Amino acid sequence: MEIREILEAFRQYIKDKGLRYTKQREAILKAFLRADGHVTVEELYMQLRKKHPGIGFSTVYRTIKLIEDAGLATRLSFDERAERFEKTVGTDHHDHMVCIRCRRVIEFESPRIERLQTEVADKYRFQILSHRLEIFGLCNICRPHKSLV
Amino acid sequence: MEIREILEAFRQYIKDKGLRYTKQREAILKAFLRADGHVTVEELYMQLRKKHPGIGFSTVYRTIKLIEDAGLATRLSFDERAERFEKTVGTDHHDHMVCIRCRRVIEFESPRIERLQTEVADKYRFQILSHRLEIFGLCNICRPHKSLV
DNA sequence: TATCAAATGAAATTTAATATCACTACCTGC
DNA sequence: GCAGGTAGTGATATTAAATTTCATTTGATA
Structure with a gap:
């Protein structure tokens, strides 16, 4: 599944739920797909700041949940303090x-x-x-x- | 495995590690074994206070880890905020x-x-x-x- | 394009878990 | 049994993750 298709699937999911497809949501999903392995929200946020300094912490949290709900991410728990997420598409x-x-x-x-x-x-x-x-x-x-x- | 035997195994484990077997540790293990299903540290603490009002929060945390290390408890993670523990003996x-x-x-x-x-x-x-x-x-x-x- | 609800971001808050530290009590050796 | 050193305890403070709040912004529809 190509990135473009994943983005489209996400947009569709959001639309179907009656929510809005925003720049931030797209940027966060893109960053998440680009990130490798198992990322924490913190790590994702740090990565995002480089290209999108304006993006807020809460938004990353909110969006990763959306991505999870859309079935594009899985929540992991390696007995650490912070939870980790990994993508479920492409692999x-x-x-x-x-x-x-x-x-x-x-x-x-x-x-x-x-x-x-x-x-x-x-x-x-x-x-x-x-x-x-x-x-x-x-x-x-x-x-x-x-x-x- | 009887409660008495489990307590003895725990005592032995603690001794072998060069640690001390205290009233608190015994009380916490007993409460944990009595508790049913999957308890959080918070729940265990609340239960303990009834019989042992003096017992401290930190001690419960510290001891549940000891119990886990001793192989008597397993850490669970049901995607909740707090972690849960369940006993591994008897079942x-x-x-x-x-x-x-x-x-x-x-x-x-x-x-x-x-x-x-x-x-x-x-x-x-x-x-x-x-x-x-x-x-x-x-x-x-x-x-x-x-x-x- | 105007409207309005949803989304955002900064900051505050909540909550779990850990660290600190003075005091206590367990245990070993005598 | 007693003393001394030492690990353990409990109250409190701290850390850190995650969530909530709320004024402001923005996306989508009518």
Whole structure:
């Protein structure tokens, strides 16, 4: 999905909700799409200031929520103070392994896990809208190696 | 595992770390084990005040972390402001489905998902210490039913 | 183009979580 | 059992994320 199409989808979403498509909202979405990985609102705001010094903090907060509601972002929670967001378009769905020592984040995909989730949800007649699988532990660099013992 | 045994395990953990086993720590662990479901630190504190009015807020925070470190509690994050904790002993490991409308939380077990997680982790030589799978969506009561359309 | 509600931005506020620090009490060695 | 040092506690202050408030601006429609 091209950037242009994503912007258009966002505009459409906003319109459908009876809201207004503003410069700020577009700028924030663009910056968010450009940002890599998992950004906090703070980080996004800092990035935005460079090109759009006038933009307000609250607006970034408000807009990231809109973007999330539109299904273009996912909220992550790596046990930090601030929440992080990542884009859901352009990349396949994936989950995260977080190294609790070096804080590195490894992304992985597992269609089989996804399928099992759907099975479980069906059993409970639960309609999945999103999910979040976070594995915490030690990455291959930080874990104790046998050879060192 | 009986309460008495859990307390003993906690004492042992604390001792092994060269820390001190205090009345407060015991009281907090007891209250936590008694509390049902998924409590916030705030809720736990309120509960504790009834029996132990002198107990401090900071101590509850500090101790819940200790309990977590000891492997007796898991940190949850249901996209709320405050974090929640649940006990990991006495119950089998499970994951959560959170209804974004009524906030109901459904617990489920899936050994198959667990196994797949282990497989993925192995592939990356990642050592799992804990994990968290949260599915967000609409529960069977809140989801739109075909019959109503 | 005028109108008006929605959106914005600056500042204030709320709230969770952490840090500080004087005082307390746990524990080890005697 | 007692003393001393030391980790723990609790009240308060502080930090930091997120939200609210409100006067002003701006987008879209009639």
